[in-house]
Amino acid sequence: MIQVKDLHKSYHMGSNSLHVLKGINFDVKEGEMVSIMGSSGSGKSTFLNILGILDEADSGSYILDGVPIKNLNEKIAAKYRNEFLGFVFQSFNLIGFKSALDNVAMPLYYKGMKRKERLELAAHYLEKVGLADWSHHLPNEMSGGQKQRVAVARALVTNPKVLLADEPTGALDSKTSYEVMELIQEINSEGKTVLIVTHENDIANMTKRIINLKDGVVIDDNLINQHILKQHV
Known part of the structure; x- marks a missing residue:
């Protein structure tokens, strides 16, 4: 699903250059659930931005579902x-004046889908994340966990190949974090990368x-015994 080979990325600030990624090699198979860890400055945010086609590497190759991601104009990107x-962020990134339903439907607008179909699909995904009764609420009427569930529904509504989550539990307490991770495990168990x-x-x-990651390189890469949270029936 994802193949990354010898990825390098530097940022230039005046006469100085900061070499952030120093030759990343990384493959992810379809259906895997992978975490990327590293201290601040390790390059993980830069790496995620490249995987998310929000930034481009200086050299090396990135292939996503068989498509080389290189020299794309903004429209193609x-x-x-x-x-x-599909993206899930620590800060939810919901539009404050739009309902949960409209927030989830938003990516479908950019796909050119008709409003009635958009809202029907958005309602389906809100139900999937357990928020059918909250579809007409605004984000400021919801808890952090509920907002993150809306964000997950929005990420899934276009049926993406890969779900990218940047510190998805960073703004949540432990109990709510586990509830969100249980939902993400459930999504992964259905085959989503x-x-x-x-x-x-x-x-x-x-x-x-x-x-x-440490100092822009992968220092270890291990399969682990996953801590599986109780799946709701």
């Missing part, structure tokens, strides 16, 4: 993001594989 990827950036060991242990 946006099309690939919408087609291949999931990548999670986290600095929390207990969250990483809920995935199936842990990649550790």
Whole structure:
């Protein structure tokens, strides 16, 4: 699903250059659930931005579902993001004046889907994350956990190949974090490929594989015995 080979990325600030990624090699098979860990400055956010087609590497190759991601103009990059990827962020990134239903339906607007179909599909995914009764509520009427569930529904509504989650539990308490991770495990068990950036060991242990980055390189990559949260029947 994801093949990354010898990825390098530097940022130039005046006469200085900061070499952030220093030759990343990384493969993810379809249906895997992988966490990416590393301290601040390790390069994990830069790496996630490249995987999310929000930034581009200076050299090396990135292939997503058989498609080389290279030299894309913004229109094509946006099309690939919408087609291949679903994003979940620490800060939820919901639109405050729109209902949960409209927030979830938003990516479908950019696909050119008619409003009635958009709302029907959005309602289906809100039900899937357990928030059917909250579809007409605004984000400020919801708890952090509920907002993150809306964000997960929005990420899934386009049926992406890969779910990318950047510190998805960072703004949540432990109990709510586990509820969100239980939902993400459920999504993975249905066959969706999931990548999670986290600095929390207990969250990483809920995935199936842990990649550790340090100073822009992969220092270890291990399959683990996943801590499976109780699945709701």
